[in-house]
Amino acid sequence: MPNISRAEVAHLASLARLAVTEDELTLFAGQLDVILTSVASVGEVAADDIPPTTHAVPLVNVFREDAARPCLTQQQALSGAPAAEDGRFRVPRILGEAS
Amino acid sequence: MTAVADLMDYEDVLARFDPVLGLEVHTELSTRTKMFCGCSTTFGAEQNTQVCPICLGLPGALPAVNGSAVESAIRIGLALNCEIAEWCRFARKNYFYPDMPKNFQTSQYDEPIAYNGYLDVELADGEVFRVLIERAHMEEDTGKSLHVGGATGRIHGAEYSLLDYNRAGVPLIEIVTKPITGTGARAPEVARAYVTALRDLLRALDVSDVRMDQGSLRCDANVSLMPHGATEFGTRTETKNVNSLRSVERAVRYEMCRQGAVLSGGGTVTQETRHYDESTQSTAAGRTKETAEDYRYFPEPDLVPIAPSREWVTELQATLPEMPAQRRKRVQTEWGLSDAELRDLVNIGAIDLITSTVDAGASPAEARSWWVSYLAQQANTRGVELADLPITPAQVARVAALVASKELTTNLARQVVDLVLAGEGEPDEVVAAHDLKVVSDDSALIAAVDAALAAQPDIAEKIRGGKLNAAGAIVGAVMKATKGQADPKRVKELVIERCQ
Amino acid sequence: MTDLTRLTAADLAARIQAREVSSVEVTQAHLDRIAEVDDRVHAFLHVSADRALNAARAVDEDVAAGREPASPLAGVPLAMKDVVVTEGVPTTVGSRMLRDWVPPYDATVTTRLLQAGIVILGKTNMDEFAMGSSTENSFYGPTHNPWDLDRVPGGSGGGSSAALAAFEAPLAIGTDTGGSIRQPGAVTGTVGVKPTYGGVSRYGLVAFSSSLDQAGPCARTVLDAALLHEVIGGHDPMDSTSIAEPVPAVVAAAREGMSGDLTGVRIGVVTDLSGGDGYQDGVLASFHAAVDTLRGLGAEIVDVRCPHFRYGLPAYYLIAPSECSSNLARFDAMRYGLRVGDGDGASAEEVMSATREAGFGAEVKRRIMIGTYALSSGYYDAYYGQAQKVRTLIRRDVESAFTSVDVLVSPTTPTTAFRLGERTDNPMSMYLADLCTIPASLAGIPAMSVPSGLAPDDNLPVGLQIMAPALREDRMYRIAAAYEVARDAAEGGPQIQRIPEWGVAVS
């Protein structure tokens, strides 16, 4: 059933923030098609009345007490930052508005 | 820059269209720690010092739900007359944005903790409008970005941005209304009244600071127009960045007029996110996205479902305080207010403040007097809501108590209030720091009275001659000499005493 | 003198406590071994010799002072898969994305190991972000199987399994999402255990697929794995999916099993995982021989059908990519890790996309895109939603099977170690390596691989997989230990010692 076009791969790549190359578009279009076709058999199982399993071990109501724990220091927080300034993470200009 | 939009006259909009509103309010909970980690939520800490592997989204970190936040969510749901889910989950809302450390927001999707409620909203003329609540769900806040370079310090034209994640992960409750119809001309007023009522309710529940100016209460306003008689809603816009109650009203009105102009000009309204600009009192479109958003929600696998027991829900129901509406009815009787007097108090948002001040020990008359006169003036001068003044009912009650025990005069009390408003600390700290106590030591006062009498012997003579009215001049001189820290009544008594 | 690198962890710990040997000597012997062979094996991405020797010294001081050992494994060296976060020690997850990342915190597993006095030698190679079955997806180059250096050591935890088989460490930590502990264990002739989901904290494991990931012990003997299991297992409030129950008594179970009697134990052979397309004859021969051995130990053997297991692989290849597409979104060049394409007015969005393109390898990108597709609106129900239902069906298969048997067995993987490069161009053929291990992952039940001799057709190791009900790890450890004793008795010594030497003299 799936038939993944290069355009669809490009759309997926943009949703996933991957600047894929032209060659990759072609490669991935082919591979995704094969993979998705072979996993599509999950649809063969008639499962309308089957509840989905999201957690292998069924737990509920796991809560943490509202008590403060030690934070990282500012230096630790920024230790991996590609760029920092004034105790903040420095990032390139942001084009879009938050969703 | 965005061109100024054409606006239709408000009356003309109403002549042709019915507005439909949808309001999404986000409130930051005042829990001690964040939604999914043990970092403190205190406002205003040094940047990136209230962060940990979890709220910074470091590889390997996992969330753990703050039980108090869940409790607050349920209490909010109950106060909004919602049903509380027997079973619900968190879900991931996937989208990339630099202020969001994991590039997904842990939120709730099709299984909110509370749903199907309502809030009765009282308008300025006393009419009650019922706003239906679609849902209230739990989620987490984002970090804050500072845009550097460019002319405006805004996102557009900035050279780069600086991120502080102290706010990332602070618990949020998002409260979404069902489409609000049937308001007609009162749409902007209903919007404002709803947010006001919600704010009062959240404050009564003591679950949030509800400070619109600090962002702990935020409103997104969805507005659309439909021609009279139409059965389908028009295309809506969502206006964000509405940071005050006044702006809620203005933003709705602006969008109605803007959309009215677009529609009557034969155009179509674009479904988009717009941003309210306080300075121009208008909305502007955000950058349009090339690709439609697809949040790819799925149940958060790092967290387990929440199944609040009915016993727990009943227990929490019992903890709900008196709701603002009931409270109004009660105080009207207790304080003997006319409908008009009550409405005046409601309209300036003073009822809860006054009752809280009374609860903190002040007499109803003193509490009312502080909030409706001196503090109302201060709020007016500052252009903020009464509730947003940086003084708490407890602090006002303390000042009133100091006046009642004659430790402060009314005059001194106002100075104390000014200093509290200036952020100098608690009333007692301010009194101590500025030495503002009434001079109650008679010997010091007698010395001042004697000095004043000696300085004005003719007046002293008149008083001795029985002209007690002349005492006023001496009292004035003593007050001046003691820099207003004396109790004028006591001074007068002493003047007469010393002249006998 | 005994070659310290050939001893079991239990033996080493005992000798350290008896002051026959110091932990520093044991640690140094393993560091020397790493220096000697790892240029050929490439099991390690990072060796922290100083830290290891300091930790060893602390244990020796405890012993000298007559203090109680911190754990039954105090002083024993361990190889840590590079997916587990270690404060102050690089954690790359086999990816270019985290090439220089030094975490400011420890995983719970790390903390527990350190508290137990276990000596962490360094971080082991793996398929990038644990996606793969051969370690060929590591940005830092593949690991080689010590049984045949031209073959893969399995994956994703091939570095950990190879380190054990090359005698570079007696213990290792792996993580298993669809088989990344068990399959490398099988193809290197070592023991690998995936505990019950929720049995070992996930806090500080760089997430691949949250609902499936589990850390677990890897060793050369069943008892060593059990000892390590008890160190790392147990409830952790930092992981909300962690089970608030005591760790199953696996050490006692392994010791019980070593008596060699399985009378009264009912073992189910999963017929759906024991033959058909893709199974190597030598693997099946080894498996049937292992089942015969179990029968010989007194176990009752029955055939069991698990009709939905065949949907496990497709369900897994929807669920794991879906979760990974979201889990890996945080690698965006803003807060840590690689950043490329900055400057010249590039926007955050452009830098994110360029960095993710450059920082992730082909398999990771492929899975992110499959996951993005499977979760997108319009496809969710048909893919992710349906896969989660399949998961329910597989769980039911397992539950019903465990009403009539104590454990289930199958081969761990359909073939022995394949050659490096053999499957890299064909993702689907690579995915088949996880065919037998995935059902237990989806069901959340514990499963382990124990070596079952060498395949008669290529003389390479084969693994016997044993699956048990949730939190009944004790059953599988008991059976595995009993089997191990019988296997070694039949073969005239531990299988692992038959590993060929490649020009390295055994002292």
Ligand SMILES: [Mg+2]
């Ligand atoms: Mg939201």
Ligand SMILES: [Zn+2]
């Ligand atoms: Zn935090």
